[in-house]
Amino acid sequence: MSETIHYHSTRGGSPAVTIGQAITAGLAPDGGLYVPEALPQLDPAAFDPHGTLADSAATLLAPFFAGDALAAELPAICAEALDLHTPLRPLAYGNANVLELFHGPTAAFKDVGARFLAACMRRLPRADARPLTILVATSGDTGAAVAAAFHRQPNVRVVILYPDGLVSPRQAHQLGCFGDNVAALRVAGRFDDCQRMVKAALNDAGLQAAVPLSSANSISLGRLLPQMSYYAHAALGWWRGHGTPLNVIVPTGNLGNAMACLWVRAIGLPIGEVQLACNANATLPEFFSGADYRPRDAVATLANAMDVGAPSNFERLRWTFPDPAMLRALLQAHSVDDTAIRHTIAHHARDHDEVFCPHTATAVHRLDRLRAAGDTADWTVVATAHPAKFEGVVEPLIGHPLAVPAALASMLARSASAEPLAATDAALHDWLTR
Ligand SMILES: *Cc1c(COP(=O)(O)O)cnc(C)c1O
Numbered sequence: 478m479s480e481t482i483h484y485h486s487t488r489g490g491s492p493a494v495t496i497g498q499a500i501t502a503g504l505a506p507d508g509g510l511y512v513p514e515a516l517p518q519l520d521p522a523a524f525d526p527h528g529t530l531a532d533s534a535a536t537l538l539a540p541f542f543a544g545d546a547l548a549a550e551l552p553a554i555c556a557e558a559l560d561l562h563t564p565l566r567p568l569a570y571g572n573a574n575v576l577e578l579f580h581g582p583t584a585a586f587k588d589v590g591a592r593f594l595a596a597c598m599r600r601l602p603r604a605d606a607r608p609l610t611i612l613v614a615t616s617g618d619t620g621a622a623v624a625a626a627f628h629r630q631p632n633v634r635v636v637i638l639y640p641d642g643l644v645s646p647r648q649a650h651q652l653g654c655f656g657d658n659v660a661a662l663r664v665a666g667r668f669d670d671c672q673r674m675v676k677a678a679l680n681d682a683g684l685q686a687a688v689p690l691s692s693a694n695s696i697s698l699g700r701l702l703p704q705m706s707y708y709a710h711a712a713l714g715w716w717r718g719h720g721t722p723l724n725v726i727v728p729t730g731n732l733g734n735a736m737a738c739l740w741v742r743a744i745g746l747p748i749g750e751v752q753l754a755c756n757a758n759a760t761l762p763e764f765f766s767g768a769d770y771r772p773r774d775a776v777a778t779l780a781n782a783m784d785v786g787a788p789s790n791f792e793r794l795r796w797t798f799p800d801p802a803m804l805r806a807l808l809q810a811h812s813v814d815d816t817a818i819r820h821t822i823a824h825h826a827r828d829h830d831e832v833f834c835p836h837t838a839t840a841v842h843r844l845d846r847l848r849a850a851g852d853t854a855d856w857t858v859v860a861t862a863h864p865a866k867f868e869g870v871v872e873p874l875i876g877h878p879l880a881v882p883a884a885l886a887s888m889l890a891r892s893a894s895a896e897p898l899a900a901t902d903a904a905l906h907d908w909l910t911r
Contacts, residue, residue: 481544484511484698487792495545500597500699503692504679510696510789512796513541518745524713530563531555533713534706537741541702550600555706558592563707565714565857569829573844574857575837576711576725582884583651584863585782586734587622589707590700595626597699598633598691605689608632610909612678613693614671616730617644617782618862621651621888623693624659635659635693638671638905641897643777643784645867647885653893661893662908666900668784669775677902678909688909695733696789704737711857712747719855722749726840727859729753729761729810730783732790734861736797739808743797750854753810754839756780756818761788765810779815779835779870782862811846813839819874821845822864826875834862835870 483493488509494502499511517540524536534555542548562580567573581588603609611633613623620637627635637652641663644652653661664671672694678684679692695701712723725748727735735753742748755761756778764770772787798804813821821838825831833841840858847856864871865879872878881889898904 482517482541483514485514486510487512487796496542496698497545497547497597497601500594500697501601501603501691503694503697504676508676508680510792510796511698512793516740516743516797517541521713521716521746524709526713526717530561530706530710531559533710534559534703537706537709538702546602547597547600554593554596554600555703558596559589559703559706561589561592563589563710565711568831568858571848572853572855574715574855575831575860576707576857577860578707579834579860579863580882581622582625583618583621583888584866584882584885585618585622586704586707586859586861587618588625590695590697590704590733591619591622591626591693593703594623594693594697594699595630598627599630607689608634610634610636610688610690611693612636612638612675612690614638614668614675615644615652616640616668616784617648618866619694619782620661621648624652624655627693628655628659629657633658636909637661638664638674638898639895640667640671641665643667643781645781645869647866647868647889648781649895650893651885651888653895654888654891661895662898662905663895664898664900667775667777669786670900672787672789674900674902674905678905681906684906684909690909694789695731701733701737701740701790701793704734705741708738708741708748709746712741715857716747721855722747724749724751724854724856725859726752726754726843726856728780728783728836728840728861729755730758730785730788732761732788732794734859736790736793739794739797751808752843753808754843755810755812756783756836756839757812757814758784758786759812760786761791761810762812765805765808767805779818779867780839781835783836783839811843813842817842819870822871823874832864832871832875832879833860834864834867836861837864
């Protein structure tokens, strides 16, 4: 076993910890995000060419867990959490693939990280015998994935905060349908408010003493690291078959999914070009076109899980690539507005019999623009959710009802409820301590 790998804060003001401690804490004590002291390097030859996603994940993540008590359990954690299909499927029109990440229990890629985090947390020792409250701010999909992963787990409670009226009806139903140890709070604000409230609660030492808290947001390494596994698995399969790296277009909001992809490239696996497809929230596209980084309030779009004005993983991106000029040279980001999302969904259903969710459609639109500009490279678009989660947007555009995946259908058949909450840090504090 290699040397222990330590994690420190992007803000540099927190003691170094092991992966288990970083996962337990969620956010570093100085408010920064945990990052490894250095990214390990991996050789494609280390991976079993016939392995499953879980096998690839166990190989990929071993150096990230080195020296922690969880390291011995990593293969079991991967087998339990990553028993999911993430197929790389060719699209019907030239030189393009789709990496489908929506075959988990809640029909969005958030299942991968949430299930892995839950499998780690089940095995992590806790000094405190009181129940652990896992706070999760969601723009729509994370909350359900985390709830599904922790539902009925002993000594854990999940508290979901989501922006009231800004998630799809089916997303809202999913968030409210668990009950038991899961509470859904519909916040009178935007996703950024929910995210700010969760961060404030986690940084509140007095509150933490009264109510042991942890987070399950995309800032958690317990979610970010497993998201690397589907990129590694797909890229290695592609590279073995074609001898070229996988070029990827990632629908992006908080930058968790794209950050995982970039780390896979940074550790030496065959990811080629990476482009970020954003919705009308243009914080990242503006930064990448040369402007200063300017976080702002989010605007509501059809791709609601990407309605983020202050991407929380930006601090990790900056840590990974500290020189802004180099960062801008490495990556592109483009904004796709609602008109283009609608057009893309309708056009691909009509001409190619492919139905995409509004988030995936931002990446598909980016691919269409590349093709229109004469680009002929192989590209893979990342499909982050099943279109049936957004039937209110998608069905009128394609003109027919969508089949609902079985897991989603069974959640929709249950009753659902959520409590209202004001969008203030004090309101969450009061709710948690009442
Ligand atoms: C969360 C989410 C995204 C954005 O992912 P980030 O990791 O926040 O960039 C995109 N699409 C869907 C369907 C999502 O649920």
